[in-house]
Amino acid sequence: xxxxxxxxxxxxxxxxxxxxxxxxxxxxxxxxxxxxxxxxxxxxxxxxxxxxxxxxxxxxxxxxxxxxxxxxxxxxxxxxxxxxxxxxxxxxxxxxxxxxxxxxxxxxxxxxxxxxxxxxxxxxxxxxxxxxxxxxxxxxxxxxxxxxxxxxxxxxxxxxxxxxxxxxxxxxxxxxxxxxxxxxxxxxxxxxxxxxxxxxxxxxxxxxxxxxxxxxxxxxxxxxxxxxxxxxxxxxxxxxxxxxxxxxxxxxxxxxxxxxxxxxxxxxxxxxxxxxxxxxxxxxxxxxxxxxxxxxxxxxxxxxxxxxxxxxxxxxxxxxxxxxxxxxxxxxxxxxxxxxx
Amino acid sequence: xxxxxxxxxxxxxxxxxxxxxxxxxxxxxxxxxxxxxxxxxxxxxxxxxxxxxxxxxxxxxxxxxxxxxxxxxxxxxxxxxxxxxxxxxxxxxxxxxxxxxxxxxxxxxxxxxxxxxxxxxxxxxxxxxxxxxxxxxxxxxxxxxxxxxxxxxxxxxxxxxxxxxxxxxxxxxxxxxxxxxxxxxxxxxxxxxxxxxxxxxxxxxxxxxxxxxxxxxxxxxxxxxxxxxxxxxxxxxxxxxxxxxxxxxxxxxxxxxxxxxxxxxxxxxxxxxxxxxxxxxxxxxxxxxxxxxxxxxxxxxxxxxxxxxxxxxxxxxxxxxxxxxxxxxxxxxxxxxxxxx
DNA sequence: ATGTTTAATGTAATCGATTACATTTTATGA
DNA sequence: TCATAAAATGTAATCGATTACATTAAACAT
Numbered sequence: 001x002x003x004x005x006x007x008x009x010x011x012x013x014x015x016x017x018x019x020x021x022x023x024x025x026x027x028x029x030x031x032x033x034x035x036x037x038x039x040x041x042x043x044x045x046x047x048x049x050x051x052x053x054x055x056x057x058x059x060x061x062x063x064x065x066x067x068x069x070x071x072x073x074x075x076x077x078x079x080x081x082x083x084x085x086x087x088x089x090x091x092x093x094x095x096x097x098x099x100x101x102x103x104x105x106x107x108x109x110x111x112x113x114x115x116x117x118x119x120x121x122x123x124x125x126x127x128x129x130x131x132x133x134x135x136x137x138x139x140x141x142x143x144x145x146x147x148x149x150x151x152x153x154x155x156x157x158x159x160x161x162x163x164x165x166x167x168x169x170x171x172x173x174x175x176x177x178x179x180x181x182x183x184x185x186x187x188x189x190x191x192x193x194x195x196x197x198x199x200x201x202x203x204x205x206x207x208x209x210x211x212x213x214x215x216x217x218x219x220x221x222x223x224x225x226x227x228x229x230x231x232x233x234x235x236x237x238x239x240x241x242x243x244x245x246x247x248x249x250x251x252x253x254x255x256x257x258x259x260x261x262x263x264x265x266x267x268x269x270x271x272x273x274x275x276x277x278x279x280x281x282x283x284x285x286x287x288x289x290x291x292x293x294x295x296x297x298x299x300x301x302x303x304x305x306x307x308x309x310x311x312x313x314x315x316x317x318x319x320x321x322x323x324x325x326x327x328x329x330x331x332x333x334x335x336x337x338x339x340x341x
Numbered sequence: 342x343x344x345x346x347x348x349x350x351x352x353x354x355x356x357x358x359x360x361x362x363x364x365x366x367x368x369x370x371x372x373x374x375x376x377x378x379x380x381x382x383x384x385x386x387x388x389x390x391x392x393x394x395x396x397x398x399x400x401x402x403x404x405x406x407x408x409x410x411x412x413x414x415x416x417x418x419x420x421x422x423x424x425x426x427x428x429x430x431x432x433x434x435x436x437x438x439x440x441x442x443x444x445x446x447x448x449x450x451x452x453x454x455x456x457x458x459x460x461x462x463x464x465x466x467x468x469x470x471x472x473x474x475x476x477x478x479x480x481x482x483x484x485x486x487x488x489x490x491x492x493x494x495x496x497x498x499x500x501x502x503x504x505x506x507x508x509x510x511x512x513x514x515x516x517x518x519x520x521x522x523x524x525x526x527x528x529x530x531x532x533x534x535x536x537x538x539x540x541x542x543x544x545x546x547x548x549x550x551x552x553x554x555x556x557x558x559x560x561x562x563x564x565x566x567x568x569x570x571x572x573x574x575x576x577x578x579x580x581x582x583x584x585x586x587x588x589x590x591x592x593x594x595x596x597x598x599x600x601x602x603x604x605x606x607x608x609x610x611x612x613x614x615x616x617x618x619x620x621x622x623x624x625x626x627x628x629x630x631x632x633x634x635x636x637x638x639x640x641x642x643x644x645x646x647x648x649x650x651x652x653x654x655x656x657x658x659x660x661x662x663x664x665x666x667x668x669x670x671x672x673x674x675x676x677x678x679x680x681x682x
Numbered sequence: 683a684t685g686t687t688t689a690a691t692g693t694a695a696t697c698g699a700t701t702a703c704a705t706t707t708t709a710t711g712a
Numbered sequence: 713t714c715a716t717a718a719a720a721t722g723t724a725a726t727c728g729a730t731t732a733c734a735t736t737a738a739a740c741a742t
Contacts, residue, residue: 002481004698015722020700030720047455047481051395052698055727060392062435071417079411083438087445092458094403095436097424104428114388117433140343140388256627263629283624286597288604345728356692361730371690393728396697 003044011040023048054116063309064094064118064141066108068125072253073281074298075124081302082122089310094118100188102128113139120309122146127191142312144305148192156312158305158324162193165294166248167200167207168330169276172292173246174204176338178274181212182237182244184230184254187219194219197250197278216244230257238265245273245339252277252284252293255335259287274336290333301326344385352381364389395457404650405435405459405482407449409466413594414622415639416465422643423463430651435459441529443469454480461650463487468532483653485646489533497653499646499665503534506635507589508541509671510617513633514587515545517679519615522553523578523585525571525595528560535560538591538619557585571598579606586614586680593618593625593634596676600628615677631674642667 009016014033021028022037029037040046054060063086070076079095086093094117098105105128112121118141125147126133137143137155145157166183173181183201186194198219205212218233234257237244249255255277262269269275269289277284277293284291308320350357355374362369363378370378381387395401404427411417420436427434435458439446446469453462459482466488467474478484478496486498507524514522524542527535539560546553559574575598578585590596596618603610610616610630618625618634625632649661 005700006698016699017701017723018721021721024700028720033720047457049396049698050456050458051392051399051401052727053700054392055390055396055698055729056700058392058727070411070420071414073412076412076417079436080438080440083436087448092452093436095420095424095434097421099421107428111433115391116388117391256624260627283597283627286601286624288629346730347728357729358693358731359691362691365730369690374690390728393697394730396699396728397730399697 002049003046004049005046007044008037008040008046011044012037058116060117060119061090062092062094062118063120063122063306064096064108064112065122066096066098066105066112066124066126066136067122068098068100068127070095070097074279074296078124078298078302081299082306085303085306085310091119091310098127100127102132106132109133109136109139112136112141116140120144120313122305122309123148125191125193127188129190142309142316144309144312146301146305148190154322156308156320156322156324158301158308158326160193160296160298160301160326161328162196163200163203165200165278165296165328166197166250167204168294168328169278169292170201170204170248171207172330172332173248173274173276173336174208174210176246176274176336178246178339179210180216180242180244180339181246181248182216183212183218183248183250184233184258185217185219185250187221189221194250201248215240230254231261234258234261235265238267246336247273247275249275249277252279252281252291255291255293256283256287259291270335270337271340274339276336280331284331285333289335292333292335293331295329295331297326297328343390344387345390346387348385349378349381349387352385353377399457401458401460402431403433403435403459404461404463404647405437405449405453406463407437407439407446407453407465407467407477408463409439409441409468411436411438415620415637418639419465419643422640423647426644426647426651432460432651439468441468443473447473450474450477450480453477453482457481461485461654463646463650464489466532466534468529470531483650483657485650485653487642487646489531495663497649497661497663497665499642499649499667501534501637501639501642501667502669503537504541504544506541506619506637506669507538507591508544509635509669510619510633511542511545511589512548513671513673514589514615514617514677515549515551517587517615517677519587519680520551521557521583521585521680522587522589523557524553524559524589524591525574525599526558526560526591528562530562535591542589556581571595572602575599575602576606579608587677588614588616590616590618593620593622593632596632596634597624597628600632611676611678612681615680617677621672625672626674630676633674633676634672636670636672638667638669 005016005019009019018029018033019037022034026034065082067075070079083093096108113135120141121143123143123145130150133150145155147159185198220233247258249258255275258275267273277291280293280295284293311318312320346357346360350360359370360378363375367375406423408416411420424434437449439449454476461482462484464477464484464486471491474491486496488500526539529535561574588599590599596616599616608614618632621634621636625634645665652659
């Protein structure tokens with residue numbers, strides 16, 4: 001059928017061992033034979049059979065990335081960064097996007113644990129319960145966990161500083177004098193970033209000895225990544241007898257929903273209401289007024305996580321920081337000002 | 342080392358052939374033995390070795406998707422749709438994003454042709470020259486081509502109707518009475534969508550017996566997917582002695598750049614200038630005024646392309662439409678009106 | 683009861699590389 | 713020149729499944 005190593009060997013007048021060496025350890029072969037083998041490979045248009053190689057070496061040179069979605073700006077940047085490292089290091093990337101669907105996440109985990117499919121797994125912002133996540137950790141491939149906490153294990157993880165992100169936006173608003181500050185947050189059960197961002201909100205208040213008004217904290221369980229459903233919630237906030245003077249959105253997409261509602265109600269940002277987001281997506285700077293938000297170095301996180309993972313694969317014995325926290329940075333634009341009156 | 346089929350066989354008191362049958366052809370095995378084998382698998386936590394299977398069956402159950410970027414809304418939706426089909430059909434998805442970089446595209450093609458890595462390839466919006474693309478087509482795996490034309494081969498392709506998209510926005514502006522209509526287009530050498538969208542622009546004029554003013558056609562060679570560089574070009578248009586009354590952007594991101602420039606210059610959309618985009622990304626409807634654009638059913642394209650590809654894999658003899666053209670739909674919003682004066 | 687078909691299982695070759703170990707060739711030193 | 717070390721290459725076992733073919737057991741017909 002297809003040309004195999006044996007054919008190349010025959011054509012070059014050597015053994016398959018030598019052909020294999022030309023491919024994997026060229027230094028062990030004399031220049032002369034090397035050339036002959038290369039020519040034969042060229043001539044016959046030989047393509048190595050990766051399955052056979054994998055079977056023998058027990059390596060796939062594939063990394064799996066498990067990620068809730070690739071449609072969000074932060075996520076797709078991260079994936080691209082990961083892929084860049086993969087390409088550079090001659091790995092191939094298996095995309096496992098779970099769409100925030102725990103069943104699908106479970107299915108992918110089953111796949112990745114039950115079968116020798118990838119040399120390593122990058123597991124991003126899981127939404128699954130801890131015991132599901134642990135199944136993967138107990139699997140054969142090394143795993144790097146991003147944006148998830150599993151207190152009791154020593155799994156290496158690379159985290160964005162989610163706490164700090166919302167803490168910074170909130171603190172900024174508080175420093176402008178706002179006290180009626182609302183929070184729009186996600187509340188999917190095991191979604192670490194949402195929990196941490198909430199934490200940041202509380203922290204900012206605590207820092208100046210206050211507590212946020214619970215009535216101004218809105219948490220929506222949003223499995224999908226559709227954002228239109230936030231508008232009702234936002235209207236509710238404005239309909240309050242004592243409405244917020246500032247709104248902290250847990251991400252930019254939701255902040256833009258606030259913009260939309262304000263437009264509907266004829267409210268002016270920032271004069272009538274201050275708004276902050278998080279993530280610094282492209283539209284954050286394009287929108288009018290430009291949105292104050294937090295820059296999340298997604299590419300950097302992807303790069304670091306991937307580099308760690310590759311290190312775990314190639315040097316299983318080497319120690320790795322079990323926790324890397326990536327700092328984030330407040331970007332002040334025009335969507336906030338001192339409270340009216 | 343790890344538990345293999347032989348161990349399961351021993352534990353269940355059968356031969357490996359039977360274990361294999363339980364996994365692949367359960368009907369050939371008696372209920373009794375089947376149960377025993379399943380128990381043993383469970384007991385031993387047996388995980389099949391995919392490399393071994395692939396070696397034997399010559400199948401990888403992997404599809405590779407080659408795509409310029411996953412950071413554009415149209416693209417990431419398409420990828421997700423493709424992945425949905427893959428998951429459903431028990432395939433795994435290899436992500437090969439080329440970042441609009443022909444060298445990287447070339448490298449991926451080499452990988453995909455030189456090695457038995459995927460059972461099929463989805464090749465989206467290539468930017469490479471025809472002979473590079475042909476290398477892939479000559480490779481071992483079946484390929485579906487999206488948004489590319491290679492007149493002389495009978496490669497099955499699934500195309501978005503790029504011509505029609507811009508033709509519709511342009512025709513719409515013309516029908517409103519605009520004559521000074523500018524085009525902002527991409528001009529990467531082998532990028533089919535850009536060529537076709539330009540075509541649509543010309544067609545719309547031709548339909549009413551006119552020709553567009555060449556001075557109003559701006560084509561930017563933009564290898565990356567950064568869009569900020571358009572602003573200079575847009576300013577140039579407005580600085581013309583006889584500036585356009587309407588601007589046709591080849592996609593929504595660029596249309597939003599027009600919005601930004603208008604804001605800078607104090608021009609009002611649509612009163613001072615009408616603007617259209619293409620793709621109907623999320624911000625198109627969120628922006629103020631909402632953008633008139635063209636809805637591109639990216640998910641559908643992904644789904645169809647993937648289904649065709651799987652058909653080619655499972656039924657190599659079956660005939661497949663060599664060209665599928667997916668219709669697109671004009672979405673009129675508030676960014677256009679009749680020309681002033 | 684016996685021959686014949688069908689169902690269930692086993693035996694062993696095979697897929698195509700890698701690599702430990704053995705062997706041959708070449709280089710080096712006294 | 714010859715012994716010995718180093719370099720180059722070859723031989724064959726091995727990775728872990730699948731599956732053609734062979735065999736045995738069960739079901740059925742007459």
